[in-house]
Amino acid sequence: MKYYAAIDIGSNAVRLLIKRVNESEPRIDKRLSKVIMLRVPLRLGFDVFKNGKVSSGKVKKLVRLMKAYRQLLKIYEVSSYRACATSAMRDAANGAKIIDDITKETGIKVDLIDGEEEARIVYSNHMECMEDRRGNYLYVDVGGGSTEINFLVDGDLRFTGSYNIGTVRMLNDAVKVAVWEKLTKDLNELVVQSGSSSINIIGSGGNINKLFRLSKDSDKDRLRLPIESLCSLYQELSSLNLEERMSRYNLKPDRADVIVPAAKIFINISEIVKAEYIHVPVLGLADGIIDLLYQKDCLLGRETNG
Known part of the structure; x- marks a missing residue:
């Protein structure tokens, strides 16, 4: 069984979504099913939009949470994942440093995506x-x-x-x-x-x-x-x-x-x-992230077999 995951570091909550693939399903848009979805309301935006940065206390909580998410990725033997940070982290004066700290402390690489990429990801699979x-x-x-x-x-x-x-x-x-x-x-x-x-x-x-x-x-x-x-x-x-x-x-x-x-x-x-x-x-941003990861793997598989 193959598993994919997405981490969405949002302004209100930080989410982890893990889905598994059912290759026997003939419809590609039905092959992914949710295994676990966790949502922790760290509310980073309340710091950022008021004071311009994430407070040290919430930075510590975020790093601890990402360590926990990392363990879940290992437990489920996730083959591919992507972590994305959105609006609050884009605006935070210490956003880049926080992302570096997360990578150093947890090994999770976080992509700071702009609004246009967020928009493209978030609608990617919904027309299905x-x-x-x-x-x-x-x-x-x-x-x-x-x-x-x-x-x-x-x-x-x-x-x-x-x-x-x-x-x-x-x-x-x-x-x-x-x-x-x-x-x-x-x-x-x-x-x-x-x-x-x-x-x-x-x-x-x-x-x-x-x-x-x-x-x-x-x-x-x-x-x-x-x-x-x-x-x-x-x-x-x-x-x-x-x-x-x-x-x-x-x-x-x-x-x-x-x-x-x-x-x-x-x-x-x-x-x-x-x-x-x-x-x-x-469906939300995390679903779009996983769908794009799966589509990328499917494309690579066709190219390899071709």
Whole structure:
């Protein structure tokens, strides 16, 4: 059995995903299945977006966590993995040093990826989950530090953008007006490109997955969350304080605060592109990383056999 892994060092949480390959599965998009997924809310972005760097205490915790993840990679005998750091580490004054420390202490090489690469990775396998790929779709991934968008027409990528608008940034009042304006401008241009055709959204990230599950009006069979339902849920969530959200919706503290700005970001985008729903496949950056690793191995295998 062959195993692949991805480590996502995000602004809100650090995730480890391990998947195994079932080579007997005829469909390539169905061959990978989840073995384990761990999520530890280190909340690096709260340090970075407020003070410009990751605190020494959180650096120590991050290194300890990566040591633990390294042991799991060994236990599962992972054949290939990739670790990626995103928005918070991009902005952190000590980000490069932290990455060096991780490599020295754990042997794990961490790639500091830019927003455009993050956007490409994060949408790489999601169209495989769509029954109907015809039409215009805006792939939107909302993280703690940034939002990535990809504009797809009949399954073909036409535009990629990354914006420093994220849930943790919003909670720290660290989103610049100019960035909102740039996102709005780009989205309006995509609307013009689409002509009279509608644009719907493919949503990614832990918050939209949770919002999808919380909404009573979600279409669970087609994995769709109507925008009208999202707006109603946002109004209810934003009217509650943190403790009330945790109690009423059974949310963890690190989800109860960021879920409100996440909903707001999705609503703002949906209003501009006039989306009717958000398609919510339960996949994220880590899934995209593993899919690309597997695709690379498959390509190398064909070249070797050829």
